[in-house]
Amino acid sequence: MLSNLGIKKSRLALGMxxxxxxxxxxxDNDSPSSDVxxxxxxxxxxxxxVTVTNLTNAQPFSPVAVILHSEDKLWEIxxxxxxxxEYVSEGGDNNFVLGLPFVEVGESGVGLILPxxxxxxxxxxxxxxxxxxxxxxxxxxxxxxxxxxxxxSLAGLEVGESMSxxxxxxxxxxxxxxxxxxxxxxxxxxxxxxxxxxRDDVDFVxxxxxxxxxxxxxxxxxxxxxxGFDNPTAKISISRVE
Amino acid sequence: xxxxxxFLAGALLTSLSSVSxxxxxxxxxQNLTQGIYYTPFLVAAHTxxxxxxxxxxAATDELTMMAEGGDVSGLVSLVDGLDxxxxxxxxxxxxxxxxxxxxxxxxxxxxxxxxxxxxxxxxDGFVGLDNWDIPTEAGTYTVFLxxxxxxxxxxxxxxxxxxxxxxxxxxxxxxxxxxGSNGTGVTTEEDNETVHIHRGNLGxxxxxxxxxxxxxxxxxxxxxxxxxxxxxx
Numbered sequence: 437m438l439s440n441l442g443i444k445k446s447r448l449a450l451g452m453x454x455x456x457x458x459x460x461x462x463x464d465n466d467s468p469s470s471d472v473x474x475x476x477x478x479x480x481x482x483x484x485x486v487t488v489t490n491l492t493n494a495q496p497f498s499p500v501a502v503i504l505h506s507e508d509k510l511w512e513i514x515x516x517x518x519x520x521x522e523y524v525s526e527g528g529d530n531n532f533v534l535g536l537p538f539v540e541v542g543e544s545g546v547g548l549i550l551p552x553x554x555x556x557x558x559x560x561x562x563x564x565x566x567x568x569x570x571x572x573x574x575x576x577x578x579x580x581x582x583x584x585x586x587x588x589s590l591a592g593l594e595v596g597e598s599m600s601x602x603x604x605x606x607x608x609x610x611x612x613x614x615x616x617x618x619x620x621x622x623x624x625x626x627x628x629x630x631x632x633x634x635r636d637d638v639d640f641v642x643x644x645x646x647x648x649x650x651x652x653x654x655x656x657x658x659x660x661x662x663x664g665f666d667n668p669t670a671k672i673s674i675s676r677v678e
Numbered sequence: 679x680x681x682x683x684x685f686l687a688g689a690l691l692t693s694l695s696s697v698s699x700x701x702x703x704x705x706x707x708q709n710l711t712q713g714i715y716y717t718p719f720l721v722a723a724h725t726x727x728x729x730x731x732x733x734x735x736a737a738t739d740e741l742t743m744m745a746e747g748g749d750v751s752g753l754v755s756l757v758d759g760l761d762x763x764x765x766x767x768x769x770x771x772x773x774x775x776x777x778x779x780x781x782x783x784x785x786x787x788x789x790x791x792x793x794x795x796x797x798x799x800x801x802d803g804f805v806g807l808d809n810w811d812i813p814t815e816a817g818t819y820t821v822f823l824x825x826x827x828x829x830x831x832x833x834x835x836x837x838x839x840x841x842x843x844x845x846x847x848x849x850x851x852x853x854x855x856x857x858g859s860n861g862t863g864v865t866t867e868e869d870n871e872t873v874h875i876h877r878g879n880l881g882x883x884x885x886x887x888x889x890x891x892x893x894x895x896x897x898x899x900x901x902x903x904x905x906x907x908x909x910x911x
Binding site for chain 2: 513514515604605607609612613614615638640641642643644645646648652653654655656665666667
């Protein structure tokens with residue numbers, strides 16, 4: 437009973453302080469010479485560890501982009517891909533996605549994630565424990581396939597807790613899935629092209645239809661059944677470590 | 679006295695359950711594929727004992743009509759006969775990447791939601807949701823759907839008929855310019871004659887001839903093929 441009362445009192449006291457602080461701010465504005473300084477609020481940093489595991493047989497992932505934001509999405513099924521996303525999906529280049537205007541914090545993986553391998557990327561944000569997180573990486577032995585997460589809310593994820601996702605594969609719809617020599621940046625197509633601003637496909641993001649491969653009847657494909665994939669293609673775990 | 683009390687209690691229970699079970703639903707269905715069209719959707723609520731299709735069991739005649747030709751009239755009659763609730767059927771195809779919205783008011787007993795539509799171009803492929811428990815709590819719920827094979831027709835992947843028992847794929851106008859012609863046929867057999875997960879299209883890259891009239895780089899898919907967003911008011 438007593439301790440309950442104590443808690444109530446301290447809450448009241450805190451409420452009073454914030455009212456006082458507001459009043460102080462007000463008077464500060466009115467008279468620039470005032471000596472009253474606003475109480476500094478301590479910065480609270482939220483740190484997340486994002487682990488991406490490549491579940492495919494022979495589709496290395498391009499360096500992963502991990503971004504934190506408060507609004508917007510990285511893509512929308514049925515709508516055209518942004519050019520920034522097209523750089524990832526056609527060429528594995530994440531620089532432009534990391535520089536998107538709505539990105540508050542962005543981190544890049546250090547390099548390719550090979551099939552069966554994982555990479556952990558740490559990302560931190562100040563004074564925001566309910567950001568959205570998006571992740572994108574290209575399946576490099578394709579024309580424009582990518583996997584990742586799109587605007588997943590981190591709200592309610594406490595320190596020590598984690599979430600795990602099985603991510604599907606998307607097609608950015610920006611390049612026809614010809615699988616032809618010279619059109620893909622991965623090792624299955626040495627010297628193949630990455631990003632090309634030309635959009636010669638449906639021009640909307642969808643789930644990926646999968647590759648065909650030469651062995652499955654596409655004679656002009658440089659891919660084999662080894663490069664085939666099914667959903668999911670990535671396991672993505674997010675742990676809040678701080 | 680005792681009889682009167684229990685009668686009252688019974689009445690109370692009924693009114694409570696009617697509050698929690700009848701629902702107003704908004705159902706958005708998005709085609710997640712890059713190159714597959716859906717025939718008009720059947721969106722229906724029914725009792726949990728009813729079922730439009732069962733994996734591992736032979737398709738009903740009504741389901742076969744839908745899966746081979748996109749005709750949901752048989753399923754609508756079936757659900758009507760079970761005192762189910764059917765959302766207004768919208769007569770157009772649902773193009774890749776697009777979304778269609780349905781409104782459905784359900785009666786007390788109809789606590790299960792089912793959805794079906796045929797995949798084009800296929801012989802008897804369909805997207806399906808079977809006996810999904812409609813949540814009693816207001817909110818927005820997301821379900822991802824897979825593509826099934828009705829197991830009623832060989833997947834020859836060539837132009838043909840949407841009539842039950844006739845070979846080949848129906849080719850309505852929007853699909854016509856997207857398909858090849860004169861394929862020799864991928865197969866004449868259907869090994870699994872029960873409803874099962876569709877193995878996907880083979881297709882080929884030939885406009886004229888080849889084994890299939892399906893375009894292999896465009897008209898394939900991986901699951902899931904549709905996203906359903908249900909809002910319970």
